[in-house]
Amino acid sequence: MSKPQLTFWFDFGSTYSFLAAMRIEQLAKDAGVEVTWKPFLLGPVFQSQGLKDSPLNVFPVKGKALIRDAQRIAEDMGIPFKWPDKFPQSSVLAGRVALVGLKEGWGKDFGRDVFSAEYSYGRDISDQNTITEILAKHKVPVEATLTKAQSDEIKSELRDNTADAQKRGFFGAPTFTTASGELFWGNDRLEQALRWAKK
Amino acid sequence: MSKPQLTFWFDFGSTYSFLAAMRIEQLAKDAGVEVTWKPFLLGPVFQSQGLKDSPLNVFPVKGKALIRDAQRIAEDMGIPFKWPDKFPQSSVLAGRVALVGLKEGWGKDFGRDVFSAEYSYGRDISDQNTITEILAKHKVPVEATLTKAQSDEIKSELRDNTADAQKRGFFGAPTFTTASGELFWGNDRLEQALRWAKK
Structure with missing residues (x-):
């Protein structure tokens, strides 16, 4: 029998997507749920x-409190947190490379490292050097991967994911969807989404 | 030794304040924390x-998803949920009456019943009849209470709470604050806020 499925929709620029990315695989494993990662553009x-x-940024009073909130949650999770100088960051390159990696089996490891570079170490993930460094760490051929990431097929896939997100009524990230189409918004709904995936 | 303190700031018009109000006292009791209720105007x-x-309402795509979210949480809590025809509802009268009740010892019971009228039964809490019915249920003298609720002292207190909320950088409800000034936004941060209250 195949496992219950949950889709994890994220944008590499999103703070709470970072928090979800760092914990989703362990929680899903404990719950017996299989997770598909889907980058899109917020x-x-x-x-x-x-x-x-x-x-x-639009609501700076809220923004300040949410940065503190994310920091507290990261501390509870035991992971470093450093607010990047640049926010939000363009996630187009990271998203495209992740799509290549998700087909080739290294996408989730790459994804966690991208999020961690950005929010644990405050780095700029729109800088190609950050991305190539992570690829090299995972022993993925850098040039060939960047070429694939800039192919029409991958560009379309990221655009299609984004169009799909809009069609489904997304308004933020992370968003989790079950096979039945139930939508959950936010890192703080991850446990609930995993329960619903099994219904 | 006095108990750790947490302040529960709410607006009777707020959906997630409803969810927090229905569970905060039991959770606080289990955690050994004393909770002060503070109505303000969002x-x-x-x-x-x-x-x-x-x-x-400003972001209707988000609004639709959050209503579904609140409904799922209410179901998990085992409490009825019915989206009111009118949203948001003016909470001025309910807030003022609650301030009287919080001084006289019946404020929390009254508060839960107001929230429940609005979000479990879809009623209009800006209608004075809804409020007087709840007061009568709790055997609180209706006329005398409404007179107190419209006194300058109570009117000022609700205004002051609202000004205080703005000064503290609130941007939604419920908001929880610890004695040390740490701010937590949202029903989903209640457990965390209780842990911080004890730090």
């Missing part, structure tokens, strides 16, 4: 709802 | 951040 999703920037 | 808080209505 920018167009926010724009279609009238937001020209991350809500953390 | 309207001016939203307005000062450029929002002219509840975020659930």
Whole structure:
């Protein structure tokens, strides 16, 4: 019998996607659920709802409190947290490379390292050097992978994921969806989403 | 030795304040924490951040998903959930009456019944009849209480709570604050806030 499925939709620029990425695989394993990672772009999703920037920037009072919130949660999880100088960061390159990696079996490890570079160490993931460094660490051929990441097929896939996210009524990340189409928004709904995946 | 303290800031119009109100006392008791309830008005808080209505109305795609989210949580808690025809509802009267009740020892029971009327049964809590019915149920003298609720002292207290909320950088409800000034936003941060209250 195949395992219950949950889809983890994320944007590499999203703070709470970072927190979810760092814990989802262990929780899913404990729950007996199989997780598919799906990068998409939050920018167009926010724009279609009238937001020209991350809500953390549009509403700075809220933004300040949410940074503190994310920091407290990271501390509880025992992982370093460092707010990057640049926020939000473009996740187009990281998302495309992740799509290649998810087909080739190294996508989740790469994804965790990208999030960690950005939010545990405050680095710039829109900088190609950050990405190539992570690829090299995982012994993935850098040039060939970057070429694949810039192929029409991969570019379309990231665009399609984003269009799909909009069609499904997403408004933030992370978002989790079950096979039955139930939508859960936020790192803090991960446990609940895993329970629903098994219903 | 006095118990660790947590302040529960809420607006009777807020959906997630409802969810928090229905579970905070039991959780606080289990945690050995004493909770002070503080009604305030979200309207001016939203307005000062450029929002002219509840975020659930300003961002309807998000609003729809959050109603479903609240419903799922209420189901998990085993409490009825019915989305009111009118949203958001003015909480001025309910907030003032609650302030009287919190001084006289019946405020928390009254508060839970107001929230339950609104979100478990979809009723209009800005209608004075809803409020007087709840007062009568708790055998609180209706006329005398409404007179106190409209006194300058109580009116000022609700205004002061709201000004205090803005000064502290609130941007939604429920919000929990510890004696050390740590701020937690959202029903889903209640357990964490209780842990921090004891630090």
